[in-house]
Amino acid sequence: MSFIEEFQANIEALPNHLRRKYALLRDLDKSLQGVQTQNEQRCDKEIEDMIQRIKAGNVTPDSSLIKFSDDALDEQKHAIRIADEKVALASQAYDLVDAHIQQLDQYLKKFDEDLRRERDTAVVTGAPATTVENNVKSGRSGEGKGGRKKTRLATAAAATATAATPSGMDLDLPVDPNEPTYCFCNQVSYGEMVACDNPNCKIEWFHYGCVGLKEQPKGKWFCADCAGTQKKRKGK
Structure with a gap:
């Protein structure tokens, strides 16, 4: 094993x-x-x-x-x-x-x-x-622009503990200050996340709940910031 x-x-x-x-x-x-x-x-x-x-x-x-x-x-x-x-x-x-x-x-x-x-x-x-090392550090998947996997699962073991914690009980775990943050909420990786297809996206990864997703999007997906940029370019 x-x-x-x-x-x-x-x-x-x-x-x-x-x-x-x-x-x-x-x-x-x-x-x-x-x-x-x-x-x-x-x-x-x-x-x-x-x-x-x-x-x-x-x-x-x-x-x-x-x-x-x-x-x-x-x-x-x-x-x-x-x-x-x-x-x-x-x-x-x-x-x-x-x-x-x-x-x-x-x-x-x-x-x-x-x-x-x-x-x-x-x-x-x-x-x-x-190029796997760079992909791991940047948080992006290894399938390349447009064809890469769009979702991933959080690697933080604390997410599992949070799911198992009953309502009203706070498990006071320390947060690693070196753990990277993602999404508009500026929180650590947890649950399922989706990657923005804009290679220049400043945030890259987003939590499903924060962007209103319940399942993996089909085709290309852009965050709200990058989607606005794409529309401006098409309008020119």
């Missing part, structure tokens, strides 16, 4: 792993809310009892009141343990996604090294150097 096949097999299992961890987090949330509600009710009752005792002129704590305070303290310790479990689960989810990102970075580094060796070998032997 090649590295890319192994990575693909691992990344396909990632959403299920994350779903299980988020399901556990939701269960812990419910438990924590139950403990906190019970503890608040207990404390409210204890305070009310103390107020009544003070009003009655009896401020000497009895054994039942002391036990009441101990029970409230135990409930609070239980809540802290649940919160610690939540932190541990969130850290595991983060580490899981981070491991896949590092694995992908290693593959891309190896791929780049292979391309450099191929280019150097071509220079020594006098054979034409491959």
Whole structure:
């Protein structure tokens, strides 16, 4: 099994792993809310009892009141343990996604090294150097102007984690400042993207959702900026 096949097999299992961890987090949330509600009710009752005792002129704590305070303290310790479990689960989810990102970075580094060796070998032997490296760096596909593939899938492993994250839960992952941005939204690569057929397009790649696409366009496709330029040229 090649590295890319192994990575693909691992990344396909990632959403299920994350779903299980988020399901556990939701269960812990419910438990924590139950403990906190019970503890608040207990404390409210204890305070009310103390107020009544003070009003009655009896401020000497009895054994039942002391036990009441101990029970409230135990409930609070239980809540802290649940919160610690939540932190541990969130850290595991983060580490899981981070491991896949590092694995992908290693593959891309190896791929780049292979391309450099191929280019150097071509220079020594006098054979034409491959253009794949330039295509990878520019983000364009290798089929050439007009006939190149128009779509690609994002390579960011964080996109998979985002899809697996339940509503209302924010997985606070760090963003690589060196990762290139695309599209009018100036965001990193994610989901399916389409390439503008203008070779001089400043942006090159666009997210389907940002340009109103749901499937691969047929024939040539130009972004809004380049389409306007094309119309001006035809009008002259």
